Amino acid sequence: MSEGTHRHKVVVIGSGFGGLFGTKALKRADVDVTVIAKTQHHLFQPLLYQVATGILSEGEIAPASRVVLRKQKNAQVLLGEVTDIDLENRTVTSHLLDRVTVTPFDSLIVAAGANQSYFGNDRFAEFAPGMKTIDDALELRGRILGAFEQAELSHDHDERERLLTFVVIGAGPTGVELAGQIAEMSDNTLKGAFRNIDPTEARVILLDAAPAVLPPMGEKLGNAAADRLRKMGVEIQLNAMVVDVDADGLVVKEKDGTERRIEAQCKVWSAGVSASPLGKIIAEQSGAEVDRAGRVKVLPDLTVPGNPNVFVVGDMMAVDGVPGMAQGAIQGSTYAAKAIKAGLAGQSPADRKPFKYFDKGSMATVSRASAVAKVGKLEFSGFFAWLGWLALHLWYIVGYQNRVITLTSWGVTFLTNKRGQMTITEQQVYARTALDALQNSGTKVIPPVHTSSPAALSAPQAAAAAAQPTAPKPEAEKAEKAG
Ligand SMILES: Cc1cc2nc3c(=O)[nH]c(=O)nc-3n(C[C@H](O)[C@H](O)[C@H](O)COP(=O)(O)OP(=O)(O)OC[C@H]3O[C@@H](n4cnc5c(N)ncnc54)[C@H](O)[C@@H]3O)c2cc1C
DSSP: OOOSSSOEEEEEEOSSHHHHHHHHTTTTSSEEEEEEESSSBOOOGGGHHHHHTTSSOHHHHOOBHHHHTTTOTTEEEEEOEEEEEETTTTEEEEEETTEEEEEEOSEEEEOOOEEEOOTTOGGGGGTSOOOSSHHHHHHHHHHHHHHHHHHHHOOOHHHHHHHTEEEEEOOSHHHHHHHHHHHHIIIIITTTSOSSOOGGGOEEEEEOSSSSSSGGGHHHHHHHHHHHHHHTTOEEEOSOEEEEEETTEEEEEOTTSOEEEEEOSEEEEOSOEEEOTHHHHHHHHHTOOBOTTSOBOOOTTSEETTEEEEEEOGGGBOOTTOOSSHHHHHHHHHHHHHHHHHHHTTOOGGGOOOOOOOOOOEEEEEETTEEEEEETTEEEEEHHHHHHHHHHHHHHSSSHHHHHHHHHHHHHHHHHOOOSOOOOOHHHHHHHHHHHHHHHTTOOOSOOOEEOOOTTOOHHHHHHHHTSOSSOOOHHHHHHHHO
16 A cells, blocks of 8 residues: 555556446545546446347447546546556556556556457457457447348348358357347348348347356246247257357357358357456466456455455456356445555455355346346246346446437337337448458558656656557457457
8 A cells, every 4th residue: 555645546447347336436535546448438238239239329338438437536537458467566557559658556456357258269250259349249230230231132042041140159148138139120120121132031040059048047047038039030059069160151069079050141259258368467476366267366355465455356356156247347346446445544454354245136138028037036037027127227327318318219129119220331340350451461550659657656667667668569459359
């Protein structure tokens, strides 16, 4: 902890559930908070699938973090990708384009979340993108609607079938929600909108290597979700492991070892996550362990060995019984903020009570008017679960205006089957591929280097800052691209 004249500096990495809620919990504390995130918005990930399927606009679920925090005078927001954390000198290094910023901290809350995991097959990402960011959701919207557009132009039967086959890989909540929405969109919103194809004939396949749909929610709710999806025409293929993916389809290995191919242009990956590579950086310096998903095995107070003021929360922390869900991140970062405040009031880290997770339950929506929910021992599905799902998601969307607009968009879609966000652009569909191609060709697409010289750095921190390379190739960025 810092002594002397300067205010206690808290750096928060990430502006997701952990980052934002941790920062807000420090609102009245006698600290300066710096939020550093590589996205300028607070993203409500649970509704990304509705952006991908044209129900909501990106602005409704991703307000600008600095606007959300504008009234919190002790907080500032810096845009940048954190590429290094120096626990000894207590600095965080971030990059915006080629600009390098080194920010000192007294306390650190690391909430950089998780990326998509392809279980070692990162080459699948090009053909089966995941859904973790606004970019992903808009690209996916472009891929889904773009496939219908191409099918309308095709006169080849096999090609049309391939274009009108949509495969969602991973039957967790995201996969279930996405498969349900693609089916609803093709059966309702797009019905009658084409002249050469019938969108209602689109084939939606939800597949998973596991033997069940929604495994964490138990057999009863998993079966209820699967039944509802089947009624909507979604094909569910379980015990089916994806072993290869290319531009035109994928290869699936059955439990008995046989392999088969599915021809499909549009594939979505929602099968696994791996924690931010920042976890490994922290683990290496502190001696903490990381689990197979790259999450840091934190101490009972969510810190890492030898660093009582460095908290790792949310999707980056491995704590028994805490799922990778919004509540885990919210409760973890709020706990960290309280611990920092208690420290300022004189509490020793040794006296902290361990973090305790309060399980508020989990939900997944399957289609309009149908969801599954588990709250404690209570399990229910159908219309009332869906109403509960609507209310809960509205409650957690940040900003009064966003809630009103979201409610209106839902009203329009659920009552009329229309969707207000069916626009796609060439950039959304091809930008990622184009950027990768540019980068691989060595073309310089970013301006020259600037290095910040933060006035508040101590001598060792300044030395650490000076040692930073000026135009690095961030490892984290490479990993993110792969996912
Ligand atoms: C599609 C989808 C649907 C989901 N549905 C649900 C649901 O229905 N219910 C539920 O409870 N949970 C759901 N989740 C999970 C939930 O969203 C996460 O558990 C939660 O967001 C984790 O919060 P976090 O703060 O740890 O990470 P995130 O919310 O992912 O935030 C990470 C932040 O870190 C920033 N960041 C990452 N790397 C860096 C870096 N190197 N430098 C700077 N900034 C960085 C990102 O820009 C972001 O701001 C869903 C997740 C997804 C992807």
